[in-house]
């Protein structure tokens with residue numbers, strides 16, 4: 452491996468490859484970016500609709516990379532989600548567009564700590580991961596009042612995974628199981644089918660949504676990363692499409708604050724609502740907005756915010772509905788439920804088996820006194836070398 456790295460670094464020196472990086476600015480679109488870097492706009496206009504729609508997913512703050520060979524731009528990499536990125540590259544004198552997976556590594560860790568301050572503070576102190584602390588607190592928020600019931604010395608156990616890329620946490624951490632004591636009494640949580648349940652099979656994370664359009668059918672599902680056998684590349688669809696008649700009312704899936712109302716690239720007329728616990732919902736291709744809906748307004752769950760249309764890039768009238776948790780797209784169909792679930796029957800039996808495994812795991816973590824891994828996060832400047840290697844590797848391929 453080291454040998455290979457040396458060769459790649461050598462190659463990159465030989466070809467005078469230079470990598471620059473930047474953060475995507477708020478308000479910047481792919482078209483303004485193309486203009487700035489002299490990439491022909493027809494590259495965007497000739498894209499398939501699904502790809503153009505995906506370009507609207509580029510988010511402010513995304514870290515992108517540009518490779519230059521002898522001062523000539525040869526490649527641009529822009530992330531659109533945790534799993535996928537847009538790649539613009541030169542081939543036979545012309546710029547081309549594709550979407551490729553993002554490679555990352557995953558850190559798994561399980562630990563037990565005795566609380567000294569608050570769960571949030573102690574998790575950050577021991578792991579270095581603010582998102583992990585946020586996630587933990589958000590899940591328990593509805594069932595335990597941390598400020599009142601925690602005593603110094605109460606135990607906290609977490610088993611989680613975190614994706615890492617170029618020395619930084621990449622996307623949200625995933626908690627598999629956890630336990631927190633209040634006055635020596637344990638409160639468990641178990642990740643079961645991407646939702647969190649307590650010991651009785653009752654869902655404990657509070658966020659629920661309703662289906663944003665009635666009288667509709669799902670015309671396209673959520674896919675983070677799917678191999679397209681004909682196009683021979685990976686594609687993604689970061690939301691659910693609900694096909695419905697033009698003009699069908701669109702309702703806020705949950706209560707929250709409107710933080711965007713207006714055009715958003717291939718998404719056309721779009722509303723984004725921010726909800727509690729770091730969730731956001733996105734409603735795209737709208738024909739128009741309901742009167743009285745504006746940026747900054749608080750809306751109630753079920754309140755009409757606009758109407759189904761096909762603005763932006765859309766084959767027919769439908770609502771493209773996106774759900775994000777702290778910026779990362781997640782499958783809305785896993786969350787669209789009127790109330791919190793209580794597992795019953797066969798499902799509960801299945802859950803009980805999983806629960807026993809998790810409980811054994813927690814016991815082992817406590818018995819082994821596993822200390823948390825502190826995740827060291829690299830400073831910006833340190834990753835360029837790694838990108839150089841990655842890009843050079845792509846050139847060699």
Ligand SMILES: [Zn+2]
Pocket residue numbers: 504671688690691692771772
């Ligand atoms: Zn869609």
